[in-house]
Amino acid sequence: MVKYILKRLGMAVVTIWLVATLTFFLMNMVPGGPFLSEKAVSPKALAALEEKYGLDKPLFEQYLTYIKGAIHGDFGDSLKQRGRTVMSIISSKFPVSARIGGLSVLLAFSLGVPLGCISALNRGKIGDNIIIVIATCGIAVPSFVICTLLMYTFGVKLGWLPTLGLKTWKHYIMPVAALAFYPTAYITRLMRSSMLDVLGQDYMRTARAKGLNQFVSLFKHALRNAILPIVTYLGPLIAYTVTGSFIVEKIFTIPGLGGEFISSITNRDYTIIMGTTIFLATLVILMNVVVDIVYKLVDPRINLK
């Protein structure tokens, strides 16, 4: 077990390094530099700035310097937001994204799992058909459509909910709902098919033959087996949603990490690009390791080697 986790973490380091390297050279392919767009920068001042941040050195040397710093936990300062370190920017933006993302994952899980179960248990009946039609439509609608539809109906036409920012709990409703939409639909479908699969298993017949009522056989015997695929899906889902959705943050103007990443690319804020990418990659990869471990806890058959 420990050996397995160590092995996975070792692979994680390789992956993160790969992502960092890829990002580093890719972003340097993007034409322009961080200071070019600023007006009234004299060539002399530009050279001074570039020297200050080490941008005048050969690319490979810059790369080595960056990696060396990153290993020691130093991700540098933002090139555009003067006087702020990358770490401080991430640590101020991440909680915003994490709150919305966490809430929406919670919402998706607590809606999707019961809906999928209900659907599976009423297979072929009206309730199942309604749920499955809505869920299938749900995975077909892009998130920006959902966002704008929500905003248009509840924010503009009805005026029930505020559309911008994150001041009160009311501000959370639309972004969380928009972000939870796709995963809810996806989890419902996944849960339904996995539940149907489990309900057809021999051990469910054994449970009934023992005289268990449907409630117990469902909650004790079926749910724990049926939830396994959801666990797998939940790991990366959590990682992606808590790090912020570009779309939702852009439309609802939420100061989160996703929006920060997009603006850092347009600004060529190299250190922020690197920082956020490495941060996200690390989170995604760690979540995958966590999922494997949780899997082992839920399913004793899994042998982590």
Place this chain on the structure above:
Amino acid sequence: MSEFLVNIEHERLSFFTPVGEVKALNDVSFHIKEGEVLGIVGESGSGKSVTAYSLMGLTAYPGKLLGGTLDFNGHRINDMTEKEMQKMRGNEVSIIFQDPMTSLNPVYTIGNQIREVLKLHTNKTKKEIQERAVELLELVGINEPKKRLKQYPHELSGGMRQRVMIAIALACEPKLLIADEPTTALDVTIQAQILELMMELKDKLGMAIMMITHDLGVVASMCDHIAVMYAGNIVEYGTTDDIFYRPKHEYTKGLIRSIPRMDTTEHERLIPIEGTPVDLLNPPKGCPFASRCDNCMRICLREKAPVIHFDDVHYSTCWMNQKAELEGGTKQ
């Protein structure tokens, strides 16, 4: 009525599938006395398991009981509510399934799954339940029971798992144990062990057993009575001796011819039964076995044979017997 533990009369059951009505059981009747072992023999799809499941109220989804009465241990199964049935299952009647590999829930320990049934049907304390679980594992011949209780199904071999299934089934000392092909998925040596264990436990606990199998060897060694099923009908019923030494239905005869015999010295060819089973979606109007029967007669194609009793127990539905009887009758 009360002299029988199980009494099924004229049971008819169909599965209503999207392609049509599959007539799984057409007028099935039999009974089992307390402590008796009944073997139900037949090929896949002949309705053996369906009969057993319907007795426990476990008929799978598109299946529907269309007629007949099912009595068990003083209950009229037809009229029981799901709740009453739940009290009965695992308590008065238990079942062992064919595949021990998939019949235990993979995510719970053996102990958990044995204790569950005890918790459900007895008022024992936690400690008593634990003791009973250990006792049960000992009963079914599993060594180191305390350690085994903490293990998961995948850590045990197939034979072991089937023993665990038996332990679960016997936990509440049922009146009837239904064994649905309990040895089919096991190695031959393990098969013998499991059958031996079942007989031993039957003598110890005095329960009745309904042994469902397609293996005539299994029933020969342990059953008091045998019912031979074909296409949702019982085509012959009798004592084990009746079936093996005085088979009256052409299908039974065919089955017996297809068993390898150890007692002949010459090379005898095994005679398989040719052809495939009937399509239960469109059952033939005559004898269901007609198309595969070597001695098929015209009437077999047209009409179902009546039940002919040879003695108090032994009966069969085959026109060959009718022919013999009629010929005898006209000669007199």
Place this chain on the structure above:
Amino acid sequence: MKENPNPLSFQARIKPDDFVPASNEEKQSLVIMRDSVSFWKDGVRRLKKNKVAMVSLIVIIIIMIFSFIVPMFYPYSYEQQIRGSEHLAPFTYSQAEQERIDDGEHVFPHILGTDKHGRDYAIRVMMGSRVSLIVGLVAAVIILVIGSIFGSIAAFFGGWVDILMMRIVDIIYTIPDVLLIVLLSFALKAPLEALAQKPGFGWIQVMGRNLISIFIVFALLYWGGMARMVRSQILTLKESEYVTAARALGASNARIIKKHLLTNCIGTLIVTTTLQIPSSIFTESFLSFLGLGVAVPMPSLGSLASDAINGLNTYPYLLFIPAILISLIILSFNLLGDGLRDAFDPKMKN
């Protein structure tokens, strides 16, 4: 059904020749064998029975006709800006057009109105669907080709080659894709633009460099799942008993590959590819929304929708039409994929 308890009434019905042995023909007449059908026929039959899948297929075909054939005959072009016709509501005409109609000229109606540059919206939506469909189809083919080549190489060679190749897939799998897509699209902009200037690469300009960078992104990141699937299929097949049996019976490798590997893999491949199409369209619309999609004035459904967001309050239909269309396309492909899986995945057969 029920047997008659009175033996006399049977005897009345029994004729002597009833006990004559039946001939084989008579016996055979009873046996109603259901036709045994080939894998493909069986699958197609099941697919045809699946109403949802058939409706989806028809919807896809209709959308394809509208996006590939109808624009050829359409009186407007997607880039043609009609002065004075900006922001027309559906089926309305600008003043100039109204005058022409009054003069007895025939003016083709703007079925879906026009956008802020006075371009006919119906043709733009059709072209947008065309782009989205092309993206979905081409990306799916790219993924199919790369994924199956990679997966089958890993499976055939086995050993350390397999381990190494699958490690690469593992790593690609854990790379946060959305980030890299955005980054790649930005990064590839300039090089592709430069390349497009060179002779022989003019097609890049035609297709739009963003479209190409989208394809490159797909080719780099999205084949992992396909590769895994193909590999595991081939490995299972290699080990499976019927392949061993076929080999023992002297079947040649070519025959085994043709008969067993292909028939067993292709079902799953078709399904996975079909389900890949909507996810590629999804990604394209997402990129278009961020302004990383196809080059203007070429529309895609995603870019049409994102352009329309700014004018949402006044012209909501400009958003709704492409949004509904994207959802419809994705939905149809998903449902068709589900139907194909039910029909062609032998393991799902029940």
